[in-house]
Amino acid sequence: MTKPNILTVDDDPQVSAAVARDLRSRYGPEFRILRASSGAEALDVLDKLALRDQAVALIAADQRMPRMTGIELLERARPQAPGAKFLLLTAYADTDVAIRAINDIGLDYYLLKPWDPPAQRLYPVVDDLLDDWRRANPDHTSDLRVVGARWSDRSHEIKTFLARNYVPYRWYNIERDAEASRLRDLAGAAPEDMPIVLLPDGAVLKSPSTLELASALGLRTRAEQPLYDVCIVGGGPAGLAAAVYAASEGLSTVIVEREAPGGQAGQSAAIENYLGFPKGLSGSDLTQRAMAQVSRFGAEVVLANDVVGFESRGQVRAVLFGSKDIEARALIIATGVSYRRLEAEGMEALSGRGVYYGANASEASQCEGDDVYVVGAANSAGQAALNLARFAKRVVLVVRSGTLEATMSHYLIQRITSSPAIEVRYRSEVVAVHGDGHLESVTIADRDTGGTEEVPSSWLYIFIGASPRTSWLGDDVVRDERGFVVTGHDLLNPGYPPRWPLTRAPFALETSVPGVFAAGDVRLDSMKRVASAVGEGAMSVYLVHRYLGTV
Incomplete structure (x- = not known):
């Protein structure tokens, strides 16, 4: 298989050789590194690659080139390399132009010259860009296959579950694709078995539940330990942030998520006002970065499980899944909100x-x-x-x-x-x-x-309203009339039942049950922004430490 390409463009032979050398030393085994000395030459190279149907992963262009600037080149390169990442090499004096290019041409990143040492100033940037490109251009040779009907709610549910859990798949519409009918017949599936999922190892799942599908894919659906320091219910930005901070500080940590990591934010095509990402980033990108951190620090993520109840068992807090449960010394509620149902006929x-x-x-x-x-x-x-x-x-x-x-x-x-x-x-x-x-x-x-x-x-x-997922909490956890969890000093408001049992005041994000905290959109009067949810998730772990120090 032909390697995807990285194209560098610079009219200075020494700079061109240096950037090509640095890129080749790190990325040469996976990518072919090409050089061009002008914008015109680069466009000619891109034309030839397009004719050969060869992928371009990254174009790194110098801004100050005669006859055609780097930004002008990148703008003209988009039709020939629609999926390529754009990196502008520039001087400090050109940063204003580079920032404008983020909106004008979809520039992914600008890098000030010189970039020495590359291990600190070049490779982290290129690593991120190429990781994004790989996610958008997966190797489909080992994809699972889904056969179903276009307007089937079950087919939509399965496709959504796979997409949100970053499982590549190929979709076959039984109503339009001849191959879909052949696959259905080979699988021995009847119409009532649809949709079917064909795994790479040859196994066939007929109209599987998300829990069955998750288990077949090897996703974790059961907790491994009998007792954790902290259990986090909900895998949106607040829950993921709490898991990163808890696990990184040595707390045994488990997240329980009924659908997929990321929450509503994980479905967003673009989050453009999140600090530190001038171009913005997709909800998928943010979620995958967060999940990598969660895994790195050793937190467990249990998927495809819907929490149905909550119990206090002395100093232990338990979340229930029908016949199963998870026990922890502290609990963080980060279940977010779901869209309110539209009241309309049909x-x-x-x-x-x-x-x-x-x-x-x-x-x-x-x-x-x-x-x-x-x-x-x-x-x-x-x-x-x-x-x-x-x-x-x-x-x-x-x-x-x-x-x-x-x-x-x-x-x-x-x-x-x-x-x-x-x-x-x-x-x-x-x-x-x-x-x-x-x-x-x-x-x-x-x-x-x-x-x-x-x-x-x-x-x-x-996309209307916000309905919190809190019915599973029962009567012990105080909520307002809409279901949002009441925390901190609001618990002492005479408008709510006097449930706080201790002589100390509740911590800022603590609920009416000591040791149970709420973070993110599920909490009453939260800000309903990704950044604030991440902040509350981190803050909740600080408060968990304070709570554990009192029991």
Whole structure:
């Protein structure tokens, strides 16, 4: 198999030789390192690679070249190398230009010259860029295969589980692909067995549950220890941050996650206001980086298990999974929130069949050329609309209020209102959905006039409200009327039942049960931002240490 390519572009022969040497010494076994001495020569190289269907993983270009700057080259290179990562080599005086290029041409990173020593200043940057490229361009030779129907809610559930757990797969539509019918027959599957999953080792799973699928893939679905220092329920940003800090500080740590790591943030196509990432990063990227840290420090992650109850057993806190449980000396609740159900006629029958709550970033391509409707006015809805607009013919954002300013970040509003592919329908709401087996049309009502309009569409994505996942906590953990967990000094508010049992005041993130903490979106009056969830996850571990020092 031909190696993917890394192209370096610099008109200074010494600099060109140096960067090629440094890249070859580290990446030569996996990538072919190519050199060009000008923008024109680089474009000619890219043309030849495109004709040969040879992948380009990275283009590293000097900014100050005669006749064509590095930014001009990278902008022109995008059609020939659409998936390549762009690295600009520049002087300090050009940093303003480089920062603008992040938005203008999708520059991934700029690096100040000189980059000596490369082990500290070059390789960490290139390592990150190439890791991102590998994730976007996996080796498909050992992929599992999924055979199902396009509008099957079970097929959608399995594909979503695989995508969110970063398991590469190939999808075969039984209604359109001849190969799908052949695979179904080879597997001996009947129509009622669909969808089926064919594993690389030849095993066949017929309409598996997510727990069965996780077990077959070798994902951990059971805890290994009888007692932990801390159990974290929920694998979103707050839970992952808590796990990193807890495990790195020597606490035996387990995370329990019912779906996949990352939470709602993990499905985001872009998180652009997270500190330290000027280009932004996807929720998938953030989650994979966090999971690598979690694994590095030795925390366990138990997947595909839905917590159904909670008990205090003396000084031990237990979370229940039906017939199983996990015991820990302290518990951190980081279950986040789920999207609130839309009250509209026909929703139940079409859920998972064109009507979806939330959207994984990888799903956007299935809407290519279609009209897509998105309900919601917060950042999650805005990011989804922008991601879907990359493929859809038109994206219509349906908003109940008359403005986006109160609920969406300014940078997102600017991008949405300037996109020719996105239309915003203010003072509107979806009141009904229609279809035979899958979504075919949506009825939208004008909140001012009361008039309605039925529009054709096969895609409706819903991002409304926030419903915390806390029913499993029972009566001992105080929550507000919407289910958000009450913590810290709010527990002493006379508006809540007097449940705090100790003479000391509760710690800042502590719930009404000593030793049980809440972090992130599940907590009452949390900020509902990724950065604040990460901060609360880290803070909760500090408070766990304080609690464990008192018992």
